[in-house]
Amino acid sequence: MSDADAGFDFEDDTLATPGIDREVAEGEPLVRVEGLKKYFSDTDSLFGNVTVDDEFPYLRRQDRQVKAVDDVSFDIKKGETLGLVGESGCGKSTLARTVLRLLKPTEGSVYFKGEDLAKLSGEPLRRRRKEMQMIFQDPQSSLDPRMKVGPIVEEPMKAHGMLDEEGREARARELLEKVGLDPQHYNRYPHAFSGGQRQRVNLARALSVNPDFIVCDEPVSALDVSIQAQVLNTMEQLQEEFDLTYLFIAHDLSVIRYISDRVAVMYLGKLVELADKEELYENSQHPYTKALLDSIPVPDPRSGGKRGILEGDVPSPLDPPSGCRFRTRCPELIQPAEYDLTDVEWTGVREFTRAVDRRTFEVTDSSRIREEYFEEGVPDGDAGSIIKEAFQHLSAEEWDEAGALLVDSFAKQSICAREEPAYEVETEYGTSRHYAACHLHQEDGTDVSDEVLGGTDEEDAGLGILGSDD
Numbered sequence: 001m002s003d004a005d006a007g008f009d010f011e012d013d014t015l016a017t018p019g020i021d022r023e024v025a026e027g028e029p030l031v032r033v034e035g036l037k038k039y040f041s042d043t044d045s046l047f048g049n050v051t052v053d054d055e056f057p058y059l060r061r062q063d064r065q066v067k068a069v070d071d072v073s074f075d076i077k078k079g080e081t082l083g084l085v086g087e088s089g090c091g092k093s094t095l096a097r098t099v100l101r102l103l104k105p106t107e108g109s110v111y112f113k114g115e116d117l118a119k120l121s122g123e124p125l126r127r128r129r130k131e132m133q134m135i136f137q138d139p140q141s142s143l144d145p146r147m148k149v150g151p152i153v154e155e156p157m158k159a160h161g162m163l164d165e166e167g168r169e170a171r172a173r174e175l176l177e178k179v180g181l182d183p184q185h186y187n188r189y190p191h192a193f194s195g196g197q198r199q200r201v202n203l204a205r206a207l208s209v210n211p212d213f214i215v216c217d218e219p220v221s222a223l224d225v226s227i228q229a230q231v232l233n234t235m236e237q238l239q240e241e242f243d244l245t246y247l248f249i250a251h252d253l254s255v256i257r258y259i260s261d262r263v264a265v266m267y268l269g270k271l272v273e274l275a276d277k278e279e280l281y282e283n284s285q286h287p288y289t290k291a292l293l294d295s296i297p298v299p300d301p302r303s304g305g306k307r308g309i310l311e312g313d314v315p316s317p318l319d320p321p322s323g324c325r326f327r328t329r330c331p332e333l334i335q336p337a338e339y340d341l342t343d344v345e346w347t348g349v350r351e352f353t354r355a356v357d358r359r360t361f362e363v364t365d366s367s368r369i370r371e372e373y374f375e376e377g378v379p380d381g382d383a384g385s386i387i388k389e390a391f392q393h394l395s396a397e398e399w400d401e402a403g404a405l406l407v408d409s410f411a412k413q414s415i416c417a418r419e420e421p422a423y424e425v426e427t428e429y430g431t432s433r434h435y436a437a438c439h440l441h442q443e444d445g446t447d448v449s450d451e452v453l454g455g456t457d458e459e460d461a462g463l464g465i466l467g468s469d470d
């Protein structure tokens with residue numbers, strides 16, 4: 001397999017040399033993201049970082065950080081569309097904005113044509129921005145209602161000193177036509193256009209400065225389904241014609257499937273899976289991806305809409321779970337090595353632990369609870385003793401004690417809580433490497449944590465571990 005096919009080949013350092021602006025051939029990485037972190041300080045909310053203490057001065061400020069993007073590495077090959085999918089709040093927009101250097105990374109690097117954007121500022125950054133454009137979800141609010149669409153399309157050209165007035169107008173008219181609008185509508189205001197047409201105006205504006213790379217942040221989410229496909233088709237045609245590379249963000253897996261070549265799945269600030277589109281949809285390996293795919297609404301109305309629902313809430317990015325971040329909701333949490341439970345027993349223990357931790361039942365009849373979670377009886381040995389102790393706490397209404405005992409004895413002892421997973425697994429479809437951050441692959445996968453993840457101490461975090469000179 002060639003490096004270009006590899007997808008997330010961080011060993012190849014041809015792009016890791018800062019300051020080298022070389023032509024990137026089709027299929028080579030145009031954008032490379034290494035160990036990228038974006039933390040927000042929690043001071044944005046009024047009481048977000050204030051905690052109550054029982055000693056004077058009673059209120060204490062804590063410097064807490066929202067880990068919106070936390071050690072993410074991947075690359076985007078020239079000419080491809082990388083889809084980025086995940087639930088609301090998982091960090092997709094923050095990742096996109098940090099990649100474009102609209103936000104300053106807390107740590108890590110973003111190489112664009114070999115240049116580390118994290119190190120740029122001022123005029124060099126402004127010049128680079130011309131080559132990287134962004135399209136947002138809401139076509140309504142991203143267009144100034146007081147400006148006609150022609151000048152809207154011309155704005156970025158003007159800002160970057162491209163062409164003269166006449167040239168800009170000619171280019172704007174040409175681009176309006178390219179994106180499927182009538183060039184005669186150059187003098188119309190945004191309100192005269194439908195949602196889909198407004199998104200086309202946004203496309204024309206982004207294209208005006210002749211970019212190589214466009215980040216599309218939920219560009220069709222606000223549009224009717226019937227219009228979505230038309231806009232997506234236009235985007236594909238434009239990609240071909242203008243030799244564009246897309247990072248395409250969506251929470252809708254059907255849209256991602258339609259447009260992407262490869263797909264990255266994000267959960268709570270981390271990438272959990274990355275593979276060729278077909279490989280990801282036909283051979284997904286991360287329980288989170290599987291749950292997302294299972295939750296795609298099924299067209300058959302008799303099926304009741306959704307097939308599978310992700311259980312539990314997404315934990316706070318202020319204090320994400322250790323190890324695998326999905327472990328608190330994962331239906332395949334791995335049994336700690338010190339127990340020897342059957343699959344049925346372990347499922348009962350896992351579900352009982354979560355039910356107690358989330359208080360999803362009332363303790364009215366303890367024998368019914370036993371039956372529900374331990375159909376075949378409470379397990380023997382240490383695990384059984386712990387469960388019986390938890391039952392005693394519950395009958396005394398000591399929920400916190402029961403929850404802490406179960407979580408500490410079972411959930412936190414799992415490899416899923418103790419080590420961050422990063423594996424490469426075998427690919428069945430396509431040629432790209434298949435990354436799956438799940439310890440279920442500790443035996444059949446190759447551990448790539450040195451390649452993909454930063455170290456555990458500050459010194460090692462980010463680039464250092466990837467063997468770059470920086």
Ligand SMILES: Nc1ncnc2c1ncn2[C@@H]1O[C@H](COP(=O)(O)OP(=O)(O)OP(=O)(O)O)[C@@H](O)[C@H]1O
Binds near residue numbers: 066086091251317
């Ligand atoms: N400026 C900010 N200050 C503090 N926290 C922020 C800021 N911007 C985003 N966050 C937090 O970072 C996390 C990731 O947010 P982000 O908007 O990137 O997610 P998303 O996946 O794009 O969600 P959505 O699909 O709803 O837009 C969220 O917990 C969000 O509250």
